[in-house]
Amino acid sequence: MPTVIACFKWVIDEAYIRRGPSGDLDFSSVDYKIGEYDRNAIEEAVRLKEASGAKAIAVTVGMPEAAKGVKDALSRGIDEAYFIADSSFGNLDSSQTALILTEVIRSRIEHYDVILCGEGSSDLYAQQVGPRLAEQLGIPCISFVQKLSLAKDQLVAERRVDEGIEVITAPLPALVTVLPDINVPRIPGVKDTLMAGKKPTAKIIKDDLPPLSEPLVRTISLTSSRMERSCERFGTDAAEIARFVGSLRKKGVIG
Amino acid sequence: MSGVWIISEKRRQSLELLNIGRQLADKMGTHAAALLYHDREHAEDCVSHGADEVMLLPPLAGEEPAESRIPAIAEEAKKGDPDLILLSATPRGKNMAALLAARLNVGLVSSCTQIDYDEGSKTLVMERLAYGGAAVQKVVCSARPAMATIPPRTYETAMPKSGRQGNIRELPSPSSSAIKVIERKVKAKEAKDISEARVVVCVGRGMEKEEDLTIARQLAEAVSGSIGCTRPIAEELHWLPEELCIGLSGIQVKPDLYLGIGVSGQVQHVTGIRNAKVIAAVNKDENAPIFKASDFGIVGDLYDVVPKLISELKK
Ligand SMILES: Cc1cc2nc3c(=O)[nH]c(=O)nc-3n(C[C@H](O)[C@H](O)[C@H](O)COP(=O)(O)OP(=O)(O)OC[C@H]3O[C@@H](n4cnc5c(N)ncnc54)[C@H](O)[C@@H]3O)c2cc1C
Ligand SMILES: Nc1ncnc2c1ncn2[C@@H]1O[C@H](COP(=O)(O)O)[C@@H](O)[C@H]1O
Numbered sequence: 081m082p083t084v085i086a087c088f089k090w091v092i093d094e095a096y097i098r099r100g101p102s103g104d105l106d107f108s109s110v111d112y113k114i115g116e117y118d119r120n121a122i123e124e125a126v127r128l129k130e131a132s133g134a135k136a137i138a139v140t141v142g143m144p145e146a147a148k149g150v151k152d153a154l155s156r157g158i159d160e161a162y163f164i165a166d167s168s169f170g171n172l173d174s175s176q177t178a179l180i181l182t183e184v185i186r187s188r189i190e191h192y193d194v195i196l197c198g199e200g201s202s203d204l205y206a207q208q209v210g211p212r213l214a215e216q217l218g219i220p221c222i223s224f225v226q227k228l229s230l231a232k233d234q235l236v237a238e239r240r241v242d243e244g245i246e247v248i249t250a251p252l253p254a255l256v257t258v259l260p261d262i263n264v265p266r267i268p269g270v271k272d273t274l275m276a277g278k279k280p281t282a283k284i285i286k287d288d289l290p291p292l293s294e295p296l297v298r299t300i301s302l303t304s305s306r307m308e309r310s311c312e313r314f315g316t317d318a319a320e321i322a323r324f325v326g327s328l329r330k331k332g333v334i335g
Numbered sequence: 336m337s338g339v340w341i342i343s344e345k346r347r348q349s350l351e352l353l354n355i356g357r358q359l360a361d362k363m364g365t366h367a368a369a370l371l372y373h374d375r376e377h378a379e380d381c382v383s384h385g386a387d388e389v390m391l392l393p394p395l396a397g398e399e400p401a402e403s404r405i406p407a408i409a410e411e412a413k414k415g416d417p418d419l420i421l422l423s424a425t426p427r428g429k430n431m432a433a434l435l436a437a438r439l440n441v442g443l444v445s446s447c448t449q450i451d452y453d454e455g456s457k458t459l460v461m462e463r464l465a466y467g468g469a470a471v472q473k474v475v476c477s478a479r480p481a482m483a484t485i486p487p488r489t490y491e492t493a494m495p496k497s498g499r500q501g502n503i504r505e506l507p508s509p510s511s512s513a514i515k516v517i518e519r520k521v522k523a524k525e526a527k528d529i530s531e532a533r534v535v536v537c538v539g540r541g542m543e544k545e546e547d548l549t550i551a552r553q554l555a556e557a558v559s560g561s562i563g564c565t566r567p568i569a570e571e572l573h574w575l576p577e578e579l580c581i582g583l584s585g586i587q588v589k590p591d592l593y594l595g596i597g598v599s600g601q602v603q604h605v606t607g608i609r610n611a612k613v614i615a616a617v618n619k620d621e622n623a624p625i626f627k628a629s630d631f632g633i634v635g636d637l638y639d640v641v642p643k644l645i646s647e648l649k650k
Contacts, residue, residue: 081438087347088357094466094467094469094602094603095601095602095624097466097469097470098352105466105469105470112510114603135361141562167378171588173442174443175440175442178437199584200584202467203466203467204465205445205446205464205465205467205584206443206582207429207433207445208433208436208437208443209444210433210437211430211433211434211436211437212433212437214437215434215437215438220512220513220514221402221430221434222514223426223429223430223433224426224430237515240426240577241401241426241427242344242345242425242426242427242428243519243520243521243522244519244520244521244522245520246400246516246518246519246520247516247518247519247520248400248514248515248516248517249514249517250513250514250515250516251513256456259570260566260570260571261571261573264485294477295442295477296436296440296441296442296443296476296477297442297443297444297474297475297476297477298474298475298476298477299472299473299474300460300473300474300475301472301473302465302470302471302472303470303471304469304470304471305464305468305471305606305609306469307628309610309614309627309628309629309630310630310631311626311627311629311632312630312631312632313626313628313632313633313634314631314632314633314634315633315634315635316633316634316635316639316640316643318643318647320633321633321640321643321644321647322647323631323643324615324631324644324647325647325648327631328592328613328631331612331613331630332591333534333560333591333592333612333613334486334534334558334559334591334592334648335558
């Protein structure tokens with residue numbers, strides 16, 4: 081029975097980030113979510129499980145608050161979770177995250193066939209935790225995959241490259257990063273949410289891990305990029321349409 | 336040893352990277368080198384556009400993926416010890432950069448939009464977007480070499496100069512990869528480049544059917560503009576080519592006018608239109624985020640509004 085691991089990140093929902101008075105980021109009314117594209121990684125793990133009777137495991141590194149995300153992942157059809165939590169895990173760089181995942185997967189998950197990552201995390205969108213993890217585990221990495229199937233000892237994947245599509249075969253175990261068009265993530269129902277509470281979660285704390293590495297990319301500042309626009313509204317009757325077109329002409333942006 | 340390296344497989348992208356690469360090398364008082372895939376003519380081109388040295392990788396056997404070049408590149412980078420390695424932020428460029436950064440165990444700044452060299456502290460300060468584009472993140476790499484991927488068209492191509500000299504040499508053959516390419520499906524056609532378009536009409540998921548793209552095309556014609564789209568239109572529905580997707584994971588546009596029809600205006604998309612002079616939108620939901628990012632917004636059904644706009648524009 082194959083084992084499939086999905087890596088996901090519990091992130092700030094960027095739609096709620098406001099611009100503070102001095103161009104800083106105002107996080108005071110934010111909400112959290114499983115990263116957009118990590119939902120595709122989770123769905124693909126569950127899809128492979130349903131197609132081949134695999135076991136689907138989810139792994140996440142985050143702040144203790146990400147417990148909500150673990151429950152969310154379990155309600156999406158994942159069988160069991162590894163939750164690596166510490167209050168200092170909110171601002172890791174991709175290399176640190178990849179090292180922690182490597183350590184946990186290597187030491188606790190005896191056997192696995194496929195590791196799935198999203199195309200990129202919704203907050204950092206560094207698009208590198210997957211390739212770094214694969215490199216450290218010494219397994220092949222196939223990025224930007226839009227179609228995936230498992231055969232006996234290998235996987236077949238369609239990945240996006242500059243010229244179009246490449247169909248790839250790779251021996252197992254292998255790591256795959258998925259594009260959003262690989263599947264449509266399911267929306268968990270009430271029953272799924274109730275079931276999620278009964279599924280096993282292994283919690284791993286910082287002390288269980290080797291000392292944290294230094295970040296390879298250091299953030300020196302983070303500022304809001306939002307821009308002010310005039311936000312003028314128009315209706316749909318003939319006069320309003322004429323006024324709208326008139327406004328564009330006045331700005332000199334159309335002939 | 337030191338230097339600024341660019342790694343590229345396409346002519347235009349290599350010349351863009353050489354532009355910023357050469358500028359940085361001059362500031363840093365070091366040389367610029369280009370690592371290319373087996374194209375001699377292209378190598379000479381890179382020399383006249385600013386490369387002091389060109390390293391050529393031999394061609395790959397049919398089934399071998401681009402990744403089988405990673406070990407040879409990593410070896411060369413260990414020997415040459417460059418200060419900085421730049422690649423283009425295309426799908427393959429991003430993949431190669433991430434694998435190389437992992438192999439070298441160094442930092443990689445993805446989709447970097449600006450690089451400055453601070454001569455006082457001798458550090459490279461790079462900028463990129465975070466939180467879907469809601470934030471600008473300034474970063475520094477703490478290991479050598481620093482690495483970055485740069486979105487195509489962030490920089491102009493370098494200017495050629497006659498009489499430039501450079502050393503061209505071949506690198507060892509690539510190794511064999513565990514991954515095999517069993518089929519290559521080349522895109523039917525290259526899409527029109529809209530990064531310089533003066534007017535862009537952008538189609539969002541508010542459009543119900545592929546056939547309805549006709550009305551977007553008619554609108555684009557009425558304003559002498561080009562068609563662009565949001566990511567779901569290109570990637571989930573495949574109605575338009577990926578090159579027309581505007582935003583964080585697509586392209587940046589800087590038209591005089593951006594006109595979004597049926598676009599919700601999530602931050603990842605709006606990030607790609609920030610440099611538009613005027614942003615206008617048609618959306619039936621008065622609370623759609625696009626209205627906060629627009630100068631002019633029409634709250635209404637695009638199927639009602641767009642035909643009216645076309646006839647008004649023709650007046
Ligand atoms: C890491 C990351 C990177 C991303 N990169 C990009 C990117 O580069 N580019 C990009 O576009 N997206 C990107 N996205 C996705 C982005 O978050 C949004 O999901 C996407 O932009 C939404 O596309 P849309 O506006 O077409 O669709 P929707 O969000 O579904 O919006 C459709 C809109 O149409 C309106 N509408 C419906 N019917 C009508 C009608 N009849 N008349 C008028 N209006 C109507 C609705 O009110 C709605 O506002 C990214 C996401 C992530 C997480
Ligand atoms: N903290 C994390 N915990 C688990 N998986 C992660 C974490 N951060 C990133 N990932 C995975 O790595 C992918 C790429 O992340 P990034 O390199 O940050 O863009 C994400 O889509 C996730 O699948």
